[in-house]
Amino acid sequence: MKKKTFLKKFFEYGLLISVLLLISNLLMAFIFSSETIDGQSMEPNFTDGDMVLSLRISPIKRGDVIIFKAPKDPDKYYVKRVIGLPGDRVEAKQDRLYINGEIQKEKYLNDFQSEKHATDLTKDFTLQKLQHVNEVPAGEYFVLGDNRTISEDSRSYGFIKRSSIIGKVFTRFWPIGRFKLF
CATH class of the missing domain: 1.20.5 (Single alpha-helices involved in coiled-coils or other helix-helix interfaces)
Incomplete structure (x- = not known):
């Protein structure tokens, strides 16, 4: 029995x-996707080895941190911040970011900008100089790393197609001591 x-x-x-x-x-x-941050391009907000979860079915807004397929290697994933939405005009002048002619307050960079840098955090650029267009094309996004001095991002590989985006980061779950919801 x-x-x-x-x-x-x-x-x-x-x-x-x-x-x-x-x-x-x-x-x-x-619904979800997890990724481990690899490298320093998102410092100080995300550091090498941080683990994040993203929502696959979430609308994308300016300022969101996203996971997407690397443009030159679709088997790799990158984590960057959305700066420009479809139809936006994006440029940087004198270490200030402008979207549609308006200066942006990038609170997520405050700690980084308060440190002394030998050079500007964000070098001057316009979409015209980078991609030979005036606006972010329909269905595409302009992304930057938070550590702008070393980040390889839309300034070097161009716009990110919506179909390449895996999801929007909503939490850092590792290390536990740095747990945060976004």
């Missing part, structure tokens, strides 16, 4: 674990 009860419980727990794993895999395939 005890053997049947044990086998029944074993089967029930095994089935429960299997269902939970299936649900977890479905959520990661269709």
